[in-house]
Amino acid sequence: MAKILLAESAGFCFGVERAIALAYETASHQNGHSHRIATLGPLIHNPEVVSSLEEREIYSMENLEQAASRKVDTLIFRSHGVTAEAEKKAKELGLKTVDATCPYVLTSQRYAVSAAKRGQWVVIVGNPSHPEILGIVSRAALYTDKIRVIACLEEVEQIPSGLDAAILAQTTFPPALYDQIVETLGKKSSSIKVYHTICSATEERQRDSAKLAELSDCVIVIGGKNSANTAKLVDICKKIQSHTYTIETASELCSEWFLGSEKIGVTAGASTPRSTIEEVIARVKDAIGMPVEMEIVTGVEVCKQH
Numbered sequence: 518m519a520k521i522l523l524a525e526s527a528g529f530c531f532g533v534e535r536a537i538a539l540a541y542e543t544a545s546h547q548n549g550h551s552h553r554i555a556t557l558g559p560l561i562h563n564p565e566v567v568s569s570l571e572e573r574e575i576y577s578m579e580n581l582e583q584a585a586s587r588k589v590d591t592l593i594f595r596s597h598g599v600t601a602e603a604e605k606k607a608k609e610l611g612l613k614t615v616d617a618t619c620p621y622v623l624t625s626q627r628y629a630v631s632a633a634k635r636g637q638w639v640v641i642v643g644n645p646s647h648p649e650i651l652g653i654v655s656r657a658a659l660y661t662d663k664i665r666v667i668a669c670l671e672e673v674e675q676i677p678s679g680l681d682a683a684i685l686a687q688t689t690f691p692p693a694l695y696d697q698i699v700e701t702l703g704k705k706s707s708s709i710k711v712y713h714t715i716c717s718a719t720e721e722r723q724r725d726s727a728k729l730a731e732l733s734d735c736v737i738v739i740g741g742k743n744s745a746n747t748a749k750l751v752d753i754c755k756k757i758q759s760h761t762y763t764i765e766t767a768s769e770l771c772s773e774w775f776l777g778s779e780k781i782g783v784t785a786g787a788s789t790p791r792s793t794i795e796e797v798i799a800r801v802k803d804a805i806g807m808p809v810e811m812e813i814v815t816g817v818e819v820c821k822q823h
Contacts, residue, residue, distance in 0.1 A: 519805050521798060522733055524725040524784035525815045528791050530718040532619030532688075533561050536596040537570075539617045543593060544573040555589040557581065557603055558648060560617065561596050562744035563788035564765060581606050591615065598622045598652035601659055621688045622649055625714045629653045632683030632710065633660035640676060641666045642698055643687025647745055650687055670697055678705040685712040689719050689746040689787070691753070718787065719746060724816030726750045726784045730757035732814060733782030735774055738763045739797055740786030747786030754784070767796040772804040781805075782814070 529537075540560055554575045559567050567577060575593070578584065581603060584592070591613045594604070598618040607614055632639050639657045643650045645666040657664050665676055676682075684702060686695045692715050699711050730736050736754045740747025742765060754761040762774055775781055781801055785794050802809050 518808050518810050519778070520780045520810045520812055521801060522729055522780055522782045522812050522814045523794075523798070524722065524729045524782070525813050526718065526722040526725045527739070527783065527785040528787075528789050528794055530716065530722075530787040532596050532621060532716070533788055536560055536593075536617035536619070537566065539615055540570055540575055540593055541573065543591060543615050544575055553589060554591045554593065555584065555587060556593045556595050557599050557607075558595055558597075560593065561788040562741040562747075562786075563790070564741060565793060566788065566790060581610060584610055584612060594618050595648070596622070597648040598626065599648070600652050600655035602655060618652075619688065619716075621714065621716045622652070625649075625685055625688065625712070626653050626656050628683065628685050628712045628714065629657040630660065633657040633663075635683075636661070636663075636681075637710065638663040638665065638676075638680045638682040640664075640682050640684040640702065641686070642668070642684065642695055643690050644668055644745060647687060649689075653685075667698070670694065670701060673698055673701045673705070676702060676705060679708075680706050681708040682706060683710040683712065685714045687745075688714060688716040689749060690715055691723060691749055692720050721816070722746070722784070722787065723749065723753055725814060727753050727757060728816045729782040729784055729814045730754040730761065733758055733780045734778035735760035735762070736782040736784065737761075737770070737774075737797060737801070738784055738786070739765070739789045739793060741765060741788055744786045744788050747788070750784055750786060754782075758782070764797070766793060767800040770797065770800050770804065775801065775804055 555578045559577050592607050593615045596619045736758050738751045751763045
């Protein structure tokens, strides 16, 4: 009998659920006004969710200059956060704002600002072009120009020795790599304040996905193609199981992927709705064409699903 192994932590995280709930609540209070609510950039990195928001007339803007032409009066700050400059401009435009920034991201912003006010260097580990990092940098930059963003272990060499520094990470950064970077930076400076800003759900999802890849003959990773946390899951799984495939929706599945596979692993990024995961599992079952047993996988154990 074939098995489908599902990572227990697959799908929406707390921050994403909160952002979507705030967006839906905001839409419900618009009293019939259309095209008045917008997000600055997609609320989350998932095209299906963005489409569902558009059905409720919540549209994504590329920049605040579009607010006037679209007659926007309410701006939702997306889960990744926005820059300090964008927040200031929104107020200047007289927009009502709804802050759907993930609380974990808000905590990172506060840590960066606190370190900047103390006069420390602020070292941020993550993708320098990711909106979360841009938001954190912009807030620290209000108080200091002593900011460095590094994305990998090799870039620690760019940090001068002996700095009085605070270090924090993008909430979706791989925990093991962050630990390595912290250790290496610690050897260059005895005065370092380390903030553990990686979301616990991210750690669980990455740990579960690694275990899933160990147990599976092939792995399906579901998530937006522009989702950073999904990309990290793909990377983790591919290093363990070369037959790893990434999709956004069930329609992208290929039955050839499952040929000769007895155990098919399924995991998903933090911006993937449960409905999408369930649709993918249903399609996999249809493609296999035989009885399938479901099991739930965590980083430490496997449990049969009843």
